[in-house]
Amino acid sequence: MTTVDKCPVAFPLRQPGQSFPPPQYLQFRKQQGLVSTTLPSGEHVWLVTRHEDVREVLTDPRISSNPSHPGFPRAAKTGGVPSQDEVPGWFVALDPPEHGRFRKTLIPEFTVRKVREMRPAIQQIVDERIDAMLAAGNTGDLIADFALSVPSLVISTLLGVPHADRDFFETKTRVLVTLTSTDEQRQAASKALLRYLNRLIVIKQKRPGDDLISRLLADGTLGKQELSGVSMLLLIAGHETTANNIGLGVVTLLSHPQWIGDERAVEELLRYYSVADLVAFRVAVEDVEIGGQLIRAGEGIIPLVAAANHDGTVFERPDEFDPSRSARSHVAFGYGVHQCLGQNLVRVEMDIAYRTLFERIPTLELAVPMTELPIKYDGVLYGLHSLPVRW
Amino acid sequence: MRIRVDTDRCVGAGQCVLSAPDVFDQDDLGIVMVLAEPADEPAREAARQAGVICPSQAITVGES
């Protein structure tokens, strides 16, 4: 354990030109105990890479999601999100039992059945984006023109953002996920969105509609401030994550067309790319042993879900894309009480996006060689900056 | 096979409904409920998988 301490590995682990997932993960999983590393912020954290250990970290009550605990890991790059720890309703950063009040209020909106009922609305959004791409010519950037728009439009529909405001809503959320945005631009966009959501809540109070905000207002469990924080969390948590998955999935399905339209491909893509590898940060609030490693109270922990999802003891030939395997035990959505609230929505969005894209644009192909696709090595989420395509 | 669900633990991820739709459902609040005992071996296997992947460990599957 001490020898590991003396030679922390460099972070972040994704490097340009490297294969995916980072080859070090294999070595880390084999190593006894856990791997120690130093974040760009200078903090020491433990990296957790085995499937079993990751599930343990994400379910142990002595391990917290709350960034107000000393030692909570802080990534240098926040993925375009200004520090939101203090936004009321940011329940991904709360532990039980406080977390439960939010989670229980939200789950009726994201059940398997509820999300299935949204299929026609999602199909319409996807169709309209494809109409726009086709109308614009025979080339495009599938990230900017499609993958980022679809999730943002789906969330705004769910929340009840009026059609007339969708452009505003999308433009502001786009600033948050654009790498070249400055911190000031991000902060301004984030403030504008919160202001907008606060206003929307007042409007929905007067004139309720068939949408999440109106239903939660009627339910009354959450206060108005909490409700705007929750809406913001839904927007941010479900935007770039989904967009990156859609983009990477299109690239993969272009070279594995036999899996287009098969729902198992969606599950395998989630496992394979595990875009939220650097998302579920934690801190120990008591001493705890994980994977044979003693973690002291106040030490940060990063369970690497991509490493867990490529653990050969759980998934055979883990670095192969093979939808015929049963990928369902992947932890791409995390594990434990915080496991992704939007996961069923994502599955439907990805399924509809791939089916419709390849059906309506059967000649879709990459406009640059695969090796030249710009990968987000420096982002919190794994994905592509852009995806030049033609048809 | 005996299936027990702990509705207090359930976080409504819906994984059990996807794994074993004949055995599990979510009620109006999104909380797990058992629809029916698994009728055959594939359904039993699906129920076991649901028990393993449930993120909040709210499902216990006993073999007797």
Ligand code: HEM
């Ligand atoms: C492919 C797309 C997505 C991926 C890979 C993903 C991944 C994750 C992960 C790993 C967590 C756990 C974080 C933690 O434990 O600290 C999480 C939580 C969460 N996700 Fe997602 N997510 C995706 C899409 C979405 C969408 C579309 C929504 C909303 C509509 C959403 C809403 C949330 C919320 C609200 C939480 C916090 C849940 C809680 O704390 O109880 N996500 N997601």
